[in-house]
Amino acid sequence: MAYRIEKDSLGEFKVPQDAWYGIQTARAVENFPISGRGPDRDFIRAHVQIKYAAAIANCQPDWLDESKRDAIVSACERILKGEFLDQFVVDRFQAGAGTSHNMNSNEVIANIANVALGEERGKYSPINPNDHVNMGQSTNDTIPTAIRLAVLAKLPRLTQAVEHMAAAFDEIALREQDTVKSGRTHLQDAVPTTIGREFAAYAWSLRRAKQNIADTRRQLCDIGLGGSAAGTGLNTSPHYPEKVAAELAKLTNEPIQASNLAAQMQSMLDLQTLSGQIRSLALELTRISNDLRLLASGPRTGLGEITLPPVQPGSSIMPGKVNPVMFEMLNQVCYQVMGQDAAVAYMTQAGQLELNVMMPALGSALFDAMDWLTNAMNAATDKNLKGLIVNRDRCFTFIHDSVGLATLLNPQIGYTKAAEIAKESEKSGKPVRDIVAEHNLMSREAFDALVLKAARDGKID
Template identity: 50%
Template sequence: MTEPTTHRIEKDSMGEKAIPSAAYYGIQTLRAVENFPISGLKPLPTYVDACLLIKKAAAIANGELACIPTELSQAIVTAADEILKGDLRDQFIVDVYQAGAGTSHHMNINEVLANRALELLGDEKGNYSRVSPNDHVNYGQSTNDVIPTAIRIGGLLALEHTLYPGLAGAIATLQAKATEFQDIVRSGRTHMQDAVPIRLGESFRAWEVILTDHLRRLRTAAQDLCILGLGGSATGTGLNTHPKYRHRVAELLAGFTGQPLTSAPHLMAAMQSMAPFVSVSSALRNLAQDLVKISHDLRLLDSGPKTGLKEIQLPPVQPGSSIMPGKYNPVMAEMTSMVCFQVMGYDQAIACAAQAGQLELNVMMPLIAYDLIHSIEILGNTISALDKRCLAGITARPDRCRDFAEGSLALVTALNTHIGYLNAAAIAKESLETGKSMRQLVLEKNLMPADQLNEVLDLEKMSKIPE
């Protein structure tokens, strides 16, 4: 009895290698795995999806235009659809840090699709004379136009699936909290010192507006991701492509993604410049910076419970100490800051990579692909978790807020226009030294009548934002 073979032999321009029989990847993928045992990081699922959508659209377009046989086109499309639904996801195995421009990952995609298409046609994996990773799956394409297009589509998918919904949820929660806390007066603080009173609700409304503005900026930046250089082939000239291919493939991808994708007016420019990715990354960094500030504010306002501000209560979600019983920490806010720092670091790496292109190609695209899509997804997941596990459960401590507001030396600011800045400063200083209230000192010195003083020091009026 003949034992089943465990390997098949594949050949490329450099020679032959034994490939595990069960593997859907091929010889070029295996060379990349051997060459780049760097991080253990594999391509992000969203990035793989983007590549598969491109290959599906290309196969349809090339089949319609009679560039590849219809039978092969249909098999490649079916293979892509199967993998998009979840099959063979373990076959994409090339390390994130790999050959420049992303050729290794690109060939991993091409080989898996070719071998699955062969199976669908009743043939054996590795029979590339019938379905070739290069001649059929990759017809009219190049790493140089596929990978920047995949980054665009991957970024758009990640924004739609994670970051936009996460931001929308957090914005809605902050809006609800702003209404809930609108009548609670608290002491403002600038330079970490007492400042004039504000409304707790307006603090939350400010965060709502900040995140709403960031959502708008992200959507604006993402518009440039919709301009595709696909069809430029190796250098942007469209060599080996059908004249109608680039517009048809953009039309198909627009239908698959629901995005307003169009072919770039100048394919070479779209392939060379990483500016759209830098713009989106910059918008992510900008959002991350404000999220750090918000997360730190939440921690300060919740600090205590006995020795801090404790004007709000963040929902406890897990024990906070391995040694101190009863301790709860603001872990969701802490996690948010850490993720934001990572996004800021990714932005710096993307900026460095984007300027490192030469002539017709930027070979640093694998780094940009991973860092950009990962930034979007971890930031979106973080905001969703912060919203559901922290923001939605925040409660206020109105009495604590009121005590701080009424005891703030900054209330003296309201007296400026009535007794003058220097007199007001003297009152504040004496109040701090003697422990007497500012109200008591103003009355003792006959600087203002009591009824006028009560009106001036009305916390509700002082803390109201003008319409």
């Protein structure tokens, strides 16, 4: 590989000749061969948006002249359109606070700008990575701001995936609103309910979780960009925090505003709040996935009340076996997301004095949780929920095999006599509807109507 030699405060270092990054990035690549994973794409874009907005905000007398501003902005625009993304190469586990990624952005932008002006890569003139691209900035304020902008970009995708799944549950609930089935509490037979009620409840729970996640957006729009080092605002141009926030608001179409500059680099509380709400969504999804796998169990020796569309063979040894793989996958993703939330929590409390240096890994854990859940929910919805079949005959059989139907007789004959009928049903194996008819309490048809009404309306006349 051909190299060029660049120099920094530590001395000379080899940089790949065709690289658009520079010496500090090259050092980081050598220092941190940890995960093999480069930065998140939304995070790259967010950090470049900051450099774009900073160049415009810094274009003031005695600060950044128009020619340098335009060169930096043009370079940023090319990256935001999708060019040079392979030049962001620092591992997700890197120097504390994200200095390596900050310099990766500064160097790439400077080299693109300088080449566009007819200069060479690695010469850093007339655009210097530190003096011009990083003007008025620090890793301390650009990295936490970029994390916020990245999760703001991901939020609509995540909430749309939740709504996509909730809508699929609603569709099934509407279709099966009169499909009576046995309710189960303590995993034992209980009073009758409907598939419609059961699935509508899933949709409601998901939308509640979605709203809780969406409610974090307002706080995430408060940024500390302009705090520079340690929240002091050192070496920033006049009115820089307000100006750069206004530019970012235009770029992102979010209500970005300057907040407490020191607190926003000390505290990751807002990000932890979002992570906690994502964990809550994962908990709900775990519960619902487990329910669906139970309802689809069998098909002959389990519950078998629903059938999930087959998407792949389920066994390498048992012919014809099909497994609920999409919801098994969703379970696994949810467990991993809960682990990411634990990591975010530990890193949130690890901030010390003026800075939380755990930001690179904290951001990565949060980005992964959001992307994984988004993709997993969409896949499970499209490949399984949309083709889900309710086995109505199976539901009918179960409901009339349930001794829990004796509960419907409480208003007419009292709890004690109803319990006797339940015991008789359990001992003889006869359905409650047959025993009721034999005792001349009501006809089988009248009892069936009572079951439907109780299941659908929750009331008995």
